[in-house]
Amino acid sequence: xxxxxxxxxxxxxxxxxxxxxxxxxxxxxxxxxxxxxxxxxxxxxxxxxxxxxxxxxxxxxxxxxxxxxxxxxxxxxxxxxxxxxxxxxxxxxxxxxxxxxxxxxxxxxxxxxxxxxxxxxxxxxxxxxxxxxxxxxxxxxxxxxxxxxxxxxxxxxxxxxxxxxxxxxxxxxxxxxxxxxxxxxxxxxxxxxxxxxxxxxxxxxxxxxxxxxxxxxxxxxxxxxxxxxxxxxxxxxxxxxxxxxxxxxxxxxxxxxxxxxxxxxxxxxxxxxxxxxxxxxxxxxxxxxxxxxxxxxxxxxxxxxxxxxxxxxxxxxxxxxxxxxxxxxxxxxxxxxxxxxxxxxxxxxxxxxxxxxxxxxxxxxxxxxxxxxxxxxxxxxxxxxxxxxxxxxxxxxxxxxxxxxxxx
Numbered sequence: 001x002x003x004x005x006x007x008x009x010x011x012x013x014x015x016x017x018x019x020x021x022x023x024x025x026x027x028x029x030x031x032x033x034x035x036x037x038x039x040x041x042x043x044x045x046x047x048x049x050x051x052x053x054x055x056x057x058x059x060x061x062x063x064x065x066x067x068x069x070x071x072x073x074x075x076x077x078x079x080x081x082x083x084x085x086x087x088x089x090x091x092x093x094x095x096x097x098x099x100x101x102x103x104x105x106x107x108x109x110x111x112x113x114x115x116x117x118x119x120x121x122x123x124x125x126x127x128x129x130x131x132x133x134x135x136x137x138x139x140x141x142x143x144x145x146x147x148x149x150x151x152x153x154x155x156x157x158x159x160x161x162x163x164x165x166x167x168x169x170x171x172x173x174x175x176x177x178x179x180x181x182x183x184x185x186x187x188x189x190x191x192x193x194x195x196x197x198x199x200x201x202x203x204x205x206x207x208x209x210x211x212x213x214x215x216x217x218x219x220x221x222x223x224x225x226x227x228x229x230x231x232x233x234x235x236x237x238x239x240x241x242x243x244x245x246x247x248x249x250x251x252x253x254x255x256x257x258x259x260x261x262x263x264x265x266x267x268x269x270x271x272x273x274x275x276x277x278x279x280x281x282x283x284x285x286x287x288x289x290x291x292x293x294x295x296x297x298x299x300x301x302x303x304x305x306x307x308x309x310x311x312x313x314x315x316x317x318x319x320x321x322x323x324x325x326x327x328x329x330x331x332x333x334x335x336x337x338x339x340x341x342x343x344x345x346x347x348x349x350x351x352x353x354x355x356x357x358x359x360x361x362x363x364x365x366x367x368x369x370x371x372x373x374x375x376x377x378x379x380x381x382x383x384x385x386x387x388x389x390x391x392x393x394x395x396x397x398x399x400x401x402x403x404x405x406x407x408x
Contacts, residue, residue, distance in 0.1 A: 009060040009063075009064065010057075010060070010061075010197070010199050010200075011064065012024055012027065012028075012061055012064050012065070014199055015198075015199065015392055018198055018199075018386070018390075019386075019390070019392060023392060024392075026396070027065065027392065027395060027396055027399065028065065030396065030399040030400065030403065031065035031066070031067065031399055033403060033406075034065070034066075034067050034399065034402055034403065034406070035065070035066040035067070036066065036067075036068065037067055037068065037122050037123070037402065037406070038067070038068040038069070038070075038120070038121040038122050038123070038143075039062065039067055039068070039069040039070075039121050039122065039123040039124075039125070039398075039402065040069070040070050040071075040072065040119070040121035040123070040124045040125065041055055041058075041059065041069065041070070041071045041072070041125050041127065042071075042072045042073070042074070042117075042124070042125070042126050042127060042131050042134060043055065043071075043073060043074070043126075043127035043128060043130070043131065044073065044074045044076070044081075044084065044127075044128065044130035044131060045073060046073045048232060048262060049232065050150065050194055050318070050319065050321040051127050051128065051150055053196075053197075053200075053202075053321070054194060054195060054321075054391070054394065055071050055127075057197040057200060057391045058195075058391060058394060058395060058398070059071050061391065061392075061395050062395065062398070065399075067402075068121075070121065072117060074109070074110075074113050074130060074131050075109075075112075075113060075116075076109045076113075076130075077109070079105050080105055080106070080109040080130075083102045083105050083106055084106065084129065084130045085269060086102065087102075087106070087129055087160050087164075088129065088151065089236070090156065090157035090159075090160040091129065091151055091152075091153055091156040091157065091160055091161065091164075092151060092152055092155075092156075092236065092316040093152075093154075093155040093156065093157070093316065094157075094236075094316070096157045096159065096160060098159055103163055106133070107133060110131065110132075110133035110134055110136070111133075111136070113131065113134065114133075114134050114136055114137045117134070117137070119134075119137045119138070121143055122143040122144065122406070123143060123144050123146070123402050123405060124143060124144070124145045124146070125146045125147075125148050125175075125398075126145065126146070126147050126148065126171075127148045127150065128148070128149060128150055128151065129149075129151075129164055132147060132164055132167045132168055133167045135147075135167050135168075135170045135171060136167075138170065144172050144405040144406075145170075145171045145172050146171060146172060146173050146174065146175060146401070146405075147168050147171045147173075147174045147175070148174070148175040148192070149174060149175065149176055149177075149181065150177055150194065150318045150319065151181070151318040152178070152180070152181050152316060152317065152318055152338075152339045152340070153176075153181050153182070153183055154180050154181055156183075161183070165183070165185075168185065169185060169186055169187075171187065172187055172188075172405065173187045173188045173189065173190060173401075173405075174187070174189050174190070175189070175190045175191075175192045175401075176189060176190070176191060176192075177191075177192065177193060177194055177318060177319045177340050178191070178319070178339070178340045178343060179191060181318075181339075181340075190397075190401060192394060192397045192398075193319070193340075193343065193388055193389055193393070193394070194318075194319045194321055194324075194340070194389070194394070195321075195324075195389050195390055195391045195392075195393060195394035196321055196324050196325055196328060196385070196389060196390065196391065197390070197391040198328060198390055198391075200297065201297040201298050201301065202297035202298075202300055202301050202325065203301060203325060203328055203329070204301070206298070206301055206302055206305060210298070210302060211302045211305055211306050213302075214298075214299055214302035214303065214306070215302070215306055218258075218288055218290060219288075220256060220258065220288055220306070221256060222306065224254055224255060224256055225253060225254075225255040225256065225308040225309070225368055226255070226256050226257075226258060226306055226307045226308050226309075227246055227249070227255055227256065227257045227258070227307065227308065227309050227310075227311060227364060228257075228258040228259075228260065228303055228304065228306075228307040228309075228310050228311065229242050229258070229259055229260075229261075229310070229311040229312060229313065229322075230260050230261055230300055230303065230304060230310070230322045230325070230326075231261045231312070231314075231322055232261045232262055232270060233261055233262075233270045233271075233273040233274040233277060233291075234269065234270065234273060235269065235273055235315070236314060236315050236316045236317070237261075237312075237313070237314050237315075238313045238314060238315045238336075239259050239273065239276075239277045240276060240277060240280045241313050241315075241357050241360075242257070242259060242311055242313045242360075243257065243259070243277070243280045243281055243287060244280075244357050245311070245313065245357045245358075245360040245361040245364065246287070246361075246364075248357070248358065248361035248365075249361050249364050249365055249368070250286075252365055252368075253365070253368050255286070255308070255368070256286045256287075256288065257286065257287045257288065258288045258290065258303055258307070259277060259281070259287070259288070259289050259290065260288075260289075260290040260292055260299075260300065260303055261290075261291070261292060262291060262292050262293055262296075274289070274291060277289055290303075300325075301329075304325060304326050304329050304331060305329050305331075307326070307331055308332075308368070308374075309331070309332050309333070309334060309364055309367055309368070309374070310322075310323075310326035310331045310332070310333050310334075311333070311334050311335065311360065311364070312326075312333065312334075312335040312336065312341060313334075313335070313336050313354070313357075313360050314335070314336050314338055314339065314341065315336070315338065316338055316339060317336070317338050317339030317340060317341055318339055318340060319339060319340035319341075319343075319344075320335070320339060320340060320341045320344070321389075323335055323341055323344045323345060323351075324344055324385050324389045326381075327344060327345075327350060327351065327378070327381030327382060327384060327385045328381075328382055328385045328386075329378075329382075330375075330378035330379055330381065330382045331378050331381070332351060332352070332367050332373075332374035332375075332377045332378050332381075333345055333350075333351035333352070333377070333381065334351065334352045334353075334354060334360055334363040334364050334367065335351060335352075335353060335354070336353070336354060336355070336360070337353040337354065337355055341353070344381075344384070344385075344389065345381075346380075346384070348377075349377070349380055350377060350380045350381040350384045351377055351381055352366070352367065352377070
């Protein structure tokens, strides 16, 4: 178990220019009774994926409010992360071939991490299935425990869920990203939307010269339409399906496709998926498959801002923060109607939803043919993100939850 060194601090007052001073004053007022209290966040990776990105911004803001917060990350071998990736897919409703040793491996690594780690915070938030069994460390003096689930549990594999539920049911409550994701559990459940940080390098405004430089570096033509999907290379993000949708659009529009992303430390399947994508893209000079390191947020930002349309063609999805990122940048988005995406993409208002490769291609063609509608969707999407999916709202939710638990 290692404690994470988070991103450099962005002062809370810096958000006032976007949100108004009233929002910042409210956060400080909510935090005042919590000064000096302790909180702990635990997840399975410090880099890659939405959970790590959220915590990387949330923890410094919480510290600024004089709450003693610590972020710890599980350690584990390849065997553990292969098991937890299989669990992840199974909980999303994917196929799962049961092996008894999978559960033994899961428990062994949770026990190793439990033995290394101190659980002395008043508020302990355990993120996702990987560290769920750390609740074994709980005792009468270890405060309030909350399980934060970022994935879609609406149709989980019953064997995996029944195994995890014996741990989850011992928490004081659970947080889900959508009402549809929740399960019948013996405690209160809370709805927290995931969030983006508008002042992070991935989302802040960029100079046009820098955007042009990034396009030039990757030899992308700024004068032709650019379709982009930013996601780690994961089969559930369906990058091969994105290529097939692009090929349909290509019959009608001289466009380009950018597939950009990286991996996550707790996802061992990424390299194989990337190879599949490169095979599918082979021979088309207008498809750019970019493997970006996790320390390239400015490049991701530039690619999103340069895009004509942003795609998120997931087969299953927890929430899909890349959608919120694109909407924040006022980009029209075409995305699959799965997981938490429809919370962000309100069809024909903040973006366009699709249900297939052909449907994705149709919506892209429509927006390329109607740029005035595409621009209006982008404006609406930006406002929707501002009202619902910024890191300050996430911080407010945690403050209210901690106040509620402290008074219970």
